[in-house]
Amino acid sequence: MMEIEMSKMQPSQQDMDLIDILWRQDVDLGAGREVFDFSYRQKEVELRRRREQEEQELQERLQEQEKTLLAQLQLDEETGEFLPRSTPLTHTPEADGGGAGEITQNGAFAEQEADPMSFDECMQLLAETFPLTEPAESAPPCLNTSAPPSTDLMMPADVPAFTQNPLLPGSLDQAWMELLSLPELQQCLNMPMQETLDMNAFMKPSTEAPTQNYSQYLPGMDHLGSAQTEVCPPEFTNTYNRSFNTMVSPNMNQLSLNVPDVGAEFGPEEFNELFYPEMEVKVNNPPITSDGGNMVGDPPVNPIDLQSFSPGDFSSGKPDPIVEFQDSDSGLSLDASPHMSSPGKSITEDGSFGFSDSDSEEMEGSPGSMESDYNEIFPLVYLNDGSQTPLSEKSSTEKQEMKLKNPKMEPAEASGHSKPPFTKDKLKKRSEARLSRDEQRAKALQIPFTVDMIINLPVDDFNEMMSKHQLNEAQLALVRDIRRRGKNKVAAQNCRKRKLENIVGLEYELDSLKEEKERLMKEKSERSSNLKEMKQQLSTLYQEVFGMLRDENGKAFSPNEFSLQHTADGTVFLVPRLKKTLVKNI
DNA sequence: AATGAATGTCATCTG
DNA sequence: TACAGATGACATTCA
Numbered sequence A: 001m002m003e004i005e006m007s008k009m010q011p012s013q014q015d016m017d018l019i020d021i022l023w024r025q026d027v028d029l030g031a032g033r034e035v036f037d038f039s040y041r042q043k044e045v046e047l048r049r050r051r052e053q054e055e056q057e058l059q060e061r062l063q064e065q066e067k068t069l070l071a072q073l074q075l076d077e078e079t080g081e082f083l084p085r086s087t088p089l090t091h092t093p094e095a096d097g098g099g100a101g102e103i104t105q106n107g108a109f110a111e112q113e114a115d116p117m118s119f120d121e122c123m124q125l126l127a128e129t130f131p132l133t134e135p136a137e138s139a140p141p142c143l144n145t146s147a148p149p150s151t152d153l154m155m156p157a158d159v160p161a162f163t164q165n166p167l168l169p170g171s172l173d174q175a176w177m178e179l180l181s182l183p184e185l186q187q188c189l190n191m192p193m194q195e196t197l198d199m200n201a202f203m204k205p206s207t208e209a210p211t212q213n214y215s216q217y218l219p220g221m222d223h224l225g226s227a228q229t230e231v232c233p234p235e236f237t238n239t240y241n242r243s244f245n246t247m248v249s250p251n252m253n254q255l256s257l258n259v260p261d262v263g264a265e266f267g268p269e270e271f272n273e274l275f276y277p278e279m280e281v282k283v284n285n286p287p288i289t290s291d292g293g294n295m296v297g298d299p300p301v302n303p304i305d306l307q308s309f310s311p312g313d314f315s316s317g318k319p320d321p322i323v324e325f326q327d328s329d330s331g332l333s334l335d336a337s338p339h340m341s342s343p344g345k346s347i348t349e350d351g352s353f354g355f356s357d358s359d360s361e362e363m364e365g366s367p368g369s370m371e372s373d374y375n376e377i378f379p380l381v382y383l384n385d386g387s388q389t390p391l392s393e394k395s396s397t398e399k400q401e402m403k404l405k406n407p408k409m410e411p412a413e414a415s416g417h418s419k420p421p422f423t424k425d426k427l428k429k430r431s432e433a434r435l436s437r438d439e440q441r442a443k444a445l446q447i448p449f450t451v452d453m454i455i456n457l458p459v460d461d462f463n464e465m466m467s468k469h470q471l472n473e474a475q476l477a478l479v480r481d482i483r484r485r486g487k488n489k490v491a492a493q494n495c496r497k498r499k500l501e502n503i504v505g506l507e508y509e510l511d512s513l514k515e516e517k518e519r520l521m522k523e524k525s526e527r528s529s530n531l532k533e534m535k536q537q538l539s540t541l542y543q544e545v546f547g548m549l550r551d552e553n554g555k556a557f558s559p560n561e562f563s564l565q566h567t568a569d570g571t572v573f574l575v576p577r578l579k580k581t582l583v584k585n586i
Numbered sequence B: 001a002a003t004g005a006a007t008g009t010c011a012t013c014t015g
Numbered sequence C: 001t002a003c004a005g006a007t008g009a010c011a012t013t014c015a
Helices: A001-007 A013-028 A038-072 A092-105 A107-114 A116-138 A169-181 A183-189 A194-204 A209-214 A219-224 A233-248 A249-257 A270-273 A277-288 A303-308 A311-315 A322-327 A331-336 A356-363 A365-377 A379-384 A396-416 A424-435 A437-444 A449-454 A459-467 A473-549 A575-586
Strands: A071-076 A082-084 A562-566 A572-576
Touching: A194 A270, A209 A459, A437 A473, A449 A473, A473 A562
Parallel strands: none
Antiparallel strands: A071 A082, A562 A572
């Protein structure tokens, strides 16, 4: 490039030939000649700046309009409609502030985002710095969707606020790696990307993009759409879909990056996506869950979940338990996997929501662990969920506030671990969460009893308790499973305890028997030696007695011809051996 | 990465 | 026959 520009200053035929050769090489690589046209680039940069300024002004106006609308409207919890507000909006500042905070998840940047003007300043700063690196990346011929997400492109060196962010470009790849290392996320990323890709590609060129994008910075009013007073489900879902799409695939950022007109496309959302893809993963998910404790943690929010969170759900005064279950249980929505991710399918389309053992286990496996992960990531969500407040009793405002507040807790926790996500603490927390897996299930289905009650109550009390509450089929099945599992868990523990006790008892018995055996062997040996000694004494006595005996001639008896025998009464006889045999023979 | 202990869960048996 | 408990077998988690 430098060579080319030098050539422009002193163009000679040779230089022009060289330029031509180089240009042809670049054309082969996909670059157009205008890339190297300095004046062309200058014009383009100026045009882009003007466009960006116009965009900023438009966005400011839209923001003002939305703020005004939000101040005037109030979401009807039952109908999901936005009605004129009778009382002043009290949570708006918090919601707005929380929205900014949740998106940024970074102290330094949060402050900037909290102030719209700061954001504009950022945009301005970006607009000023962007051209420095933009030509090679943004020029039309360079459109390359296969290129890896380049964060350096979006990180001018003169933006200290960004470079100081530990989550940003310097460690962005690392953060992505850590994110992708999550088995749950990996599983979730298995969902077909084509749909989201298509959807995103379709929505990107939309002229409404700026307004939709901007709504992301105003979570409290993102459901308002752009400047309309009525709820606009498509926009609502699109907003989340877009966030989700970008969060799922970093390459999506690249798609939008390489759009020829960077100035027009580089809206706030792109800005956000580029700098905080990871954060959106964590930020955008919790709001999607109607029951924070369970859905929380599931990075992959498939379109169904998004659809289920559309204003249509708000309009239902009595939440369908089925929907509630689907919505509240991360396991199901996650296990729904690819085929369920089609936005065209309704939540209950498969029709099988029964909470049988197998179902509960299916939704268990990985999703269970996801719940645990979510509990780790958003402890407050779990705590809030732990209140067991029925979903229907929670106003959408509360939910939205939960959306806003819960993600905010994440940075605090993340700040403690510069290199999460898998640490010993997490594993420990996970193990703790695993202990109450059934509790999580119970909360997911809004079971109005504690697991302890379900498990430990006597049969009569249990039946009485069950009869006092109207539970749907899924809830009943879950309660039965929880009781069965709980009982069996205790039984298994007792069984193992007994088995160990038996083993210990048998080992003790074995030791006793060994000792007795030793004692008996010792006794046997002693008696054997005693017997031997007695035999020896008997033999000595025999010889002594036999040697004292004399016949009539005073002659000693031959031991070969006679032997001594005694009877029971102690009488001793001298018996001739031959005679003896003869006598016996006789 | 391999391995064993601890634990949870299910299927089946038993009283 | 229904049911709770006991237990073997397998899976999962964790150190």
